[in-house]
Amino acid sequence: MTSAAEGRFHMVDVSSLTSVTRRAILRTVDHVRIEAVYEPCTASVTDTAVVVAHGFTGSVDRPALRRAAQVLRRHANVVTFSFRGHGRSGGLSTxxxxxxxxxxxxxxxxRELGHARVATVGFSMGGSVVLRQAALERGTDARPDAVAAVSAPARWYYRGTPAMRRVHWVITRPVGRxxxxxxxxTRIDRRDWDPVPLAxxxxxxxxxxxxxxxxxxxxxxxFPVDHPRMLAAAAEAxxxxxxxxxxxxxxxxxNAAADELLDRLGTWLTRP
Structure with a gap:
């Protein structure tokens, strides 16, 4: 399960900068169909868009993600989507x-919709994805202008809490899948990572x-607080x-992000 890009990016249902909510089916460079929703900012006209990446077992229509999107819309235009294997997106979760x-x-x-500035925010699994995506897409048109990772793991294969042991059971066992x-x-790929992706x-x-x-x-x-501290130490170094x-x-x-925190996130993601 490698993150190497294959071919070119394709998508359908694309327009110029819009003031209306719209749904789209995007097509990734490895040809997976991804459901996505665009919602304009409710407070003002802005050229900033925030792309929100949900956690494992989430989707574009889950209440927690919808609530986060509505708070973030006070600050920016918002794109939400379902990862592969989740919701109505195609493929299998890796x-x-x-x-x-x-x-x-x-x-x-x-960016195709006309937004000059695009920031990303991810939760849990989505937090790990926004970190890796920002690193891997340097110098491309998919590079974000700001990145926020919420409740993200710092390293792979962590089983130090009962909650993560349950997650690993779901991922690795046939009955769990x-x-x-x-x-x-959530439809999960049964294959092991090969190669293991960048942590x-x-x-x-x-x-x-x-x-x-x-x-x-x-x-x-x-994930206990040694995970964010490990990320911070890597950044500082x-x-x-x-x-x-x-x-x-x-x-x-x-699920645990209060509206007040989401509001602060929106402010941070949209500051110059």
Whole structure:
């Protein structure tokens, strides 16, 4: 499950900068169909778009993602989408590997719609994807102008919490993948990563000079606070401009992100 690009990017249902909500089917460079939604800013006319990457088992229509999108729309135009294997998108989930291509398709769509500035924000698995995508897309038209990772892991194969042991059971066991498909609405690729993709902490040094924000709750049941601190240390060692927000009392990802935090995220993502 490699993130190497194949061929050219394709998409359908593309228009110029628009003031109306629209749905689209994007096509990634490896030919996976990705459902996406564009929603204009509710507060003002702006050329900034924020692309939001959900967590594992999420989708474009899940209530937590919809709530996040509505708060972020106070600050910018918003693109949401379902990763491969999730929602009505095609393909199978590779749990953060080839999902980089899905995010790149969404960023390119935002630029095709006329937005000069595009920022990305990801939650949990989506957080790892925005970090790797920013590193891998340097110098391309899919490069983001700012990146925020919320509740993201710093390294792969972490099993140090009961919650992550349950996630690994879903991903690695045949019965778990059936639970993922029919219970969680997520279709998971049974193949192991080959090669193992760049880890998030390895991606962080490659993001500079793009501004980076890492947000993490001190009550996250999946990844303890050594994960954001590992990301911050990697950024500091490489000179990547970074802010670290450790949120008191916060749990995990979009489900735990309060409106006040989302509002602060919107401010950060849209600042010059």
């Amino acid at each position: 749990v953060g590997d080839r999902e980089v291509l899905d995010l790149s398709a969404a960023v390119r769509w935002a 059936l639970v993922g498909r029919y219970g969680l609405g 998030p902490f390895e991606a962080v040094p490659l993001i500079a000079p793009t501004p980076l924000l890492v947000v993490h709750g001190d009550r996250d049941p999946y 490489a000179g990547t401009p970074l802010e670290l927000w450790l949120e008191r009392g916060m749990g995990h990802a979009e």
